[in-house]
Amino acid sequence: MHGFYRIDKGLNVDKQTTNENSLILARVVLLTTAIGSILGCATVANEGKSTVPPPLTTNMNSELTFYETPLTADKAVQLALVNNQNLAAVYAELGFAKAEVFAGSRIRNPLLSFSRLNSNTGLDQIVWGISASLTDLITLRSRKKLATAEALAIEEKVQAYVADVQALTYQHYYQYLASKQRLKVAQEISTISELILETTQRYSDAGNVTALKLAEAKIGASEAKLELLQTQAANLMARTKMSETLGIRASQSWHLPDQLPLPDIANREANEDLDKAIQQALKQRLDLKAARSKIAALRLRLKSHNLENTTGDIELGAERERETGGERLTGPIIEWEVPVFSRGQAEQLRIRAELEVARAELKQLTLELTNSIALALAGRENSANKIMQYQNHLLPAHTNAVARTQEEQFFMLIGVFEVLQSKKRQYQAFLGYIDAVEEYWLTNTALAKSMGISPKAFMDQANQKRLSLLQTNAGEQNYRRQNKPKHGAEHRHGHDTQPMPAASAPTHPAGDHSSHTAHKQPTEK
Secondary structure, eight states, rough: OOOHHHHHGGOTTTTOOOOTTTHHHHHHHHHHHHHHHHEEEEGGGGOOOOOOOOOOOOTTOOOOSOOOSSOOOOHHHHHHHHHHHHHHHHHHTTHHHHHHHHTOOOOOOOOEEEEEOSSSSSSSSEEEEEEEHHHHHHHHHHHHHHHHHHHHHHHHHHHHHHHHHHHHHHHHHHHHHHHHHHHHHHHHHHHHHHHHHHHHHHHTTOOOOOHHHHHHHHHHHHHHHHHHHHHHHHHHHHHHHHHHHHHHHHTSOOOOOOOOSOOOOTTTTOOOOOOHHHHHHHHHHHHHHHHHHHHHHHHHHHHHHHHHHHHHOEEEOOOOOOOOTTTTTEEEEEEEOOOSSSHHHHHHHHHHHHHHHHHHHHHHHHHHHHHHHHHHHHHHHHHHHEEEEHHIHHHHHHHHHHHHHHHHHHTTTHHHHHHHHHHHHHHHHHHHHHHHHHHHHHHHHHHHHTSSSHHHHHHTEEEOOOOOOOOBBBHHHHHHHHHOOSSSOOOTTTTTOOOOOOOOOSSOOTTOEEEEEOOOOOOOO
């Protein structure tokens, strides 16, 4: 990677004044370079498609331009990379990289000396002298190389943090989408539970249900209300975390889509080769590159330290002296710090200790990389199997059960109480479906982070469809209007109930009701 030299082009090291905008310029250029490096890795999994986002604005105080439309994942990442304050603090470390390059390309300033000694017998004694460090000149090449290596390590550390912020944005993005859908389902479950309680209360007043059934209905309604309150708190927490990642306030008028994207389970690459994924990660992970660069820089620092302390500090110069008798003396001078008693052993031990720590951290990072990829691959496969189980078996079975209970209620074989219970169980199953889809995208994000590629590579493999909420049919909507819970039990929060596909028509022959048993309906006392 040579991005640092492009960043440092605008710095004139011969000037003593510092360009006030240099840090901002460095930040923007590094950001563009980092995004290109990070998102460019996605072409391994998505060849032929450009994944570089549009240019970013450098106005940190500008108002959001995403108020009108929901934030996509790509826009959320762009916003986070510009506004995230933790990332802004990391960008400031580029100043250390510039300082390393500046210091490594210079020798110490020459030392000018002057003395004047008064004489009581003749002229004053005047001595002029100038000297410079020969050691700095000897070690200039090695110090330049060391400064470049340390600057590269800092830059790669910053780029690795950029990748972490990108992955964190995707993670919070999916978590907030899932929390919004869970809130809607919890509202429906709470509403249905209140309807069940109202219905059970009417049957109880008519003497058609036991006190136990009424108590169970009250328990169900109270539990659903508590679950709704818990879901509301979780939704607020998810929005707050997302806003902190974006670098904006949660109270601002930004919003995300209402539904999670559906993964393309059928066309996914199942049982991906673990060894291939690990090898790809070892080449692409930016934090691994930063760790390797840090080790290389420490090795160079140790080598440079040994050279400087072996030669000792040597000063070369010239001196001109006027004696009290008027005689003038001119000649060279040399000062040498003879490395006899100390050769910088303490600093050498510190560098060696840092080197051992860096090597241990690299080994631990490699081990964590291997385990995290294996875990993410297994987690993604498990989530995919859950989604298929929900899509192919559980949710269709619940849909069929609701249709059959509505059919039996149509012929008055059962009451509306059983229909509402069936519908409630359907919504409860849908909560598990939301969890499975969320888990799939979170494991995909973890896998992308572990492999050193952009989560966008997996996002592009998603269906264009969104995870739609279960809907209610016209008959259920009419019943809800006629039996609206009291005391504000319905918690709509501005979300309209969508129409549900109608239940299957009864399959009994027309006019044949010989097998039907009349059910006693509640009567008003």
